[in-house]
Amino acid sequence: MINELLKYQEVDGQLREIEKELGKSEERKKAVEAKKYLDTVEESVNKLDARAGELLLAYENVLKEKEQLEEQKDEFKKALEGIEDEAGANYLIKRVDKLMDKIKSATATLKKIMEEFNAIAKGYVQIKNKTKDAQEQYRENGQKYNEFKASFKDRQDKIKGELEQIKKKISPELMEKYQRKRENKMFPILYEVGDGICGRCNMEISLSEVNKLKNGEVIECQCGCLLYKN
Numbered sequence: 698m699i700n701e702l703l704k705y706q707e708v709d710g711q712l713r714e715i716e717k718e719l720g721k722s723e724e725r726k727k728a729v730e731a732k733k734y735l736d737t738v739e740e741s742v743n744k745l746d747a748r749a750g751e752l753l754l755a756y757e758n759v760l761k762e763k764e765q766l767e768e769q770k771d772e773f774k775k776a777l778e779g780i781e782d783e784a785g786a787n788y789l790i791k792r793v794d795k796l797m798d799k800i801k802s803a804t805a806t807l808k809k810i811m812e813e814f815n816a817i818a819k820g821y822v823q824i825k826n827k828t829k830d831a832q833e834q835y836r837e838n839g840q841k842y843n844e845f846k847a848s849f850k851d852r853q854d855k856i857k858g859e860l861e862q863i864k865k866k867i868s869p870e871l872m873e874k875y876q877r878k879r880e881n882k883m884f885p886i887l888y889e890v891g892d893g894i895c896g897r898c899n900m901e902i903s904l905s906e907v908n909k910l911k912n913g914e915v916i917e918c919q920c921g922c923l924l925y926k927n
């Protein structure tokens with residue numbers, strides 16, 4: 698069984714070379730990068746929407762407040778026209794001054810809110826443009842990558858067919874262990890034990906395990922690889 702598994706790994710290595718080749722593709726990298734951006738667009742837009750909603754509410758409130766202050770100011774001014782005594786007039790003038798300060802501050806707040814609104818509007822435009830670019834990048838590179846990938850298809854199918862044949866001679870448990878490691882990007886997966894140490898991590902193998910190896914078993918090292926002894 699060990700020889701079959703070794704044969705499997707050897708053929709599987711060809712499949713891995715193709716995967717490596719595909720992984721190096723610039724088109725794939727660009728498509729993945731574009732996809733990553735596109736995946737964040739909705740969240741970014743939602744954030745802007747939420748902030749715009751908050752700002753709108755704040756704007757309406759400050760505007761209402763400012764209108765009320767203006768009304769009060771007008772009332773005091775009217776009252777001031779008819780007043781005769783100096784103390785009363787001074788009192789009203791002070792009140793009007795205070796109201797004018799508050800109105801000024803409300804006006805500044807409204808201006809600030811408008812500025813942030815404008816920034817958000819720019820943000821929407823930026824997202825829109827970048828989304829268009831990313832969609833284009835994704836489409837173009839995705840297409841090129843798919844063509845590149847397709848050029849390996851025949852070879853991959855042939856190798857997979859070979860692997861299927863070899864697999865028949867290997868126990869499913871062992872095959873499952875191998876596949877799990879393969880999915881976790883380990884390669885090679887099988888290492889030979891020489892002088893009682895793992896060929897991958899150089900860790901010493903216990904005697905009981907060395908005996909198992911001698912019986913032709915495949916064991917799992919602490920480093921994760923599969924060990925065998927010829």
Ligand SMILES: [Zn+2]
Pocket residue numbers: 895896897898899900918919920921922
């Ligand atoms: Zn090891």
